[in-house]
Amino acid sequence: MNFLSLKSLAVGAVALLAVNTASAEVLRVGMECTYAPFNYRTADGELTGYDVDVAKGVAEIIGADLEFVCQQWDGMIPALLANKFDLIVASMSITDARMEKIDFSSPYRDSVGRLIGKVDGDLNLFDDNGDPISANFDGLRVGLERASTYENWFNAKLPGAEIVLYDGSEPLYLDLKNGRVDLIMTNPMKAQLRFLDKEDGSGFAFASPAISEVEYFGVGVGIGLRQGQDELRDRLSAAIRELINNGSMTEYALKIFPFPIHNPEWGTM
Incomplete structure (x- = not known):
């Protein structure tokens, strides 16, 4: 060549x-x-x-x-x-x-969600079957990320709760810690690592079982x-x-x- x-x-x-x-x-x-x-x-x-x-x-x-x-x-x-x-x-x-x-x-x-609140909250939010007790949510301030499946679930299941919406997940933890909301609902895997395992999460714990209703959470x-x-x-x-x-x-x-x-x-x- x-x-x-x-x-x-x-x-x-x-x-x-x-x-x-x-x-x-x-x-x-x-x-x-x-x-x-x-x-x-x-x-x-x-x-x-x-x-x-x-x-x-x-x-x-x-x-x-x-x-x-x-x-x-x-x-x-x-x-x-x-x-x-x-x-x-x-x-x-x-x-x-x-x-x-x-x-x-x-x-x-x-795709699941769980509520987080104070350890000593004693709110009695769910029955023995893991179903929410609607009346016990009335008046509670619950922080949720805007346009999330959690917001859809609360609107359908617990209309008596006072929903506070946030742009992004980080403000949820801050307002829960500062007492601006009584509960937040978010991804439990993320919450465990980002909040509950940290010093900021001291005194807080999961306040619900894992919730994974396909109708709302896919x-x-x-x-x-x-x-x-x-x-x-x-x-x-x-x-x-x-x-x-x-x-x-x-x-x-x-x-x-x-x-x-x-x-x-x-x-x-």
Whole structure:
């Protein structure tokens, strides 16, 4: 092979690489970036957490590059619909109400909620079957994150409670500690690590069993995307199944929690 042939091959290889690079799929991912331990920034500004690991794991399997976009929770779905990003990977529960507006991949994390209050509150909020005693919530101030499944559950189940809404989860803990609300409801995995295990959480404890009514909390947490993108949805779901079945999803959880936070049966969905 002469010099010109080698040169032609080299130029062709560079051109092919340029084409492949230019045509690589780029997916913009919306998340709060403040929802530790699921998606948040470290002290040096690095975006990390369980949702971030899932997004990166899925992207590696489907061969996509990611661009992360930080978005407040109550504007997450409107921003997706306005094409501000392509996917929501933000611990968003799959519910019928949300599926009227957007589509979801198969689930990758459990979706539950628990109440937190003072240890000596003695409020007698739930009966022996774990059902809420509606009358005992009347007049209680309960802090909830705006546009959350917790807000929907309270509105339907406990209308006598006085709901106080917050933009983001961090103000919940501050106002509970300062006595501005009597209770908060949030993700128990997050609350244990972020609040109850810390000095700030001294004197507080879970005030309810884990609540996971599918009608309000959905079947789990999934990746949100715009409707009509069935091929992308199916690729995302297949990647999630692979991450479950190859053990990666368990590894992501064990970096933070002492147990997996997904249903193994989702690997066969």
